[in-house]
Amino acid sequence: MSAKLLEIDDLHVTVAGTPILKGLTLDVAAGEVAAIMGPNGSGKSTLANVVAGRPGYDVTHGTIRYRGESLVDLAPEARARAGVFLAFQYPVEIPGVSNMEFLKASLDAHRTARGEVSLSAVDFMKRVRAVAASLDLSPEFLKRGVNEGFSGGEKKRNEILQLLVLEPMLAILDETDSGLDIDALQVVAGGVNRFRSKTNGILLVTHYQRLLEHIVPDTVHVLADGRIVKSGDRRLALELEEKGYGWITDAA
């Protein structure tokens, strides 16, 4: 493992005045898949959202650095263009904006930020169709409104489609496994594993060990009451599955 992609130090975050993260410290290196596990309400989704810059998640103390630069004052779109990607737990439906139009605008914004020219419409279509096929998404999906009328599994696959088209450096997957049946889980995991590389980092937020059988993490961190209370390798996840969260959170 090489350079640090993400460095979070003593992070305190409040949502609507309520403290949720209370001194969280965490690093993700290039090439690393870090799993964040923890009981409901421990702050997992808050962590995912605050890194992506969602309004309403206020950093009251501490730092978030991405490739050595502070993210805290950057607009969400600037973070995205710099290579930070959040796969949403609940992707929204946006009727009237087609998936294709949305993806093209996103990719153009990313490429412009990187100093690259926009892809031609033909090259863009080719690329998106190839990725869609790899995720068992019919090309018909691309014409519809963003996530409009998609099933839960289709929405999650669409998130992974965006991940693979936009090619960020840091992917934060917020409960990407929730609501997926086993077949869909395998398709999604396959997509994430294709994204995985020596230069990319992944922050895998999940409640269940199940996903980690398909996307094998390098490190596992347990989040409880706004802090990392235990870190280890994938054996920690297996232990959690066996014993539940109580033994760690009680001790913390």
Added chain:
Amino acid sequence: MQSAPSFIDTALARSRELDGLLPLFASERRSSANVLARRTIGSDTAETWKYVPIAPFLAAPFGSDDTVAPSAPVQSAFLDFADAAVIRIEGSNPGAPATLRSGVRLTTLSGGAGSVAMNANIDVDRYPLTHVNTALLVDALLISVAPGVDAGTLDLRFTSGADAANVSRVRIELGNRSRLRLVEQHHEDRATNAIVDIAVGDGAALEHTRLLPAAVAPSWLLATVRVGRDAAYELAGHALGTQTRRHDVHVRLDGDRARTQVDLKCAAHRKDKLDHHIVVEHAGVDTVSRQTVHGLATNTAELTFDGRIHIRPGAQRSDARLTNKNLLLDRRARINAKPELEIYANDVKCSHGATVGQLDPNHVFYLQARGVDEAAARAMLTRAFLTTGLSDELRDAGVLDLYAEFLAS
């Protein structure tokens, strides 16, 4: 009304001048001039003219006989529709008729259309500015479609003429079982008083597209439509603001089983005041109406929608629905929504509802999280709101281009 006296005097003088020009039309003109002379118009209209005031429509340049250079042709601003016969109307002067299908007849008052009771189908008490139109009308266009004829697409393109104000009138009669696709596009850069008066015969069908891009002077437009037995009237309208614009639509479902669908999108920005008043009257039995109005307001604009469903006595089994959705894009903007029901029959289905909301912050964030900047994200979502229910034909014709300035504001 401060400016009324001078307006009335000049308007009456102008009206008398016009008598010599169109003698066949003189009696109706005189009767409207007499109404103007009583100076009562606008005095009892506080409620219906609460938002956009009536005063600018009872003032110069209406009534003035000043002439000015015709505005530069803006033909490029008009949207093109497939296989449409284009008819240009400059001020109140209809241009040379385009090639028309047989069974479609186009005449003008000045061309000897004869004595027609021009206001017979207009509820002049509800629309008192009709008297201004009648008193000052220089000419009118009359279009008739013979029974059983498919008239294809007529594209009426309104621009300003040499007069200081545009006063225009179009009357359209669809014979029984005929069909017409009517496109009405306004690019007037002067004060405007425009009436389109339509009768849809039994079993006939009219598909009407009304495009009202942003203008720069007071603008009043009325579409009044009578729908016969088993006939259908569909209106798809797109209206943007001017400093002061009032848009009236009056649909009367006179015949049994007549039906109408009115889809209107309206957007106001800058300091625009934009009023839409739609009245749908159910008079026949088993009549059906659907109104869907999407409104948007930003900057310090004020947008008003007043939608009324009126079920007349005896109009049993009427089925009426009105939906009004509004998007408020700036905390300084204002939207007034006033859905109304008036029911005088006991076996009817009516529903109406209005909502005012803002762009969903979760939608904005979703787009931002994919690298789209906030302003572009908001424009994309606003555009999406405008495309709700938009036909492919109108989308392909470029109707969203009308909103370019609005979306950029």
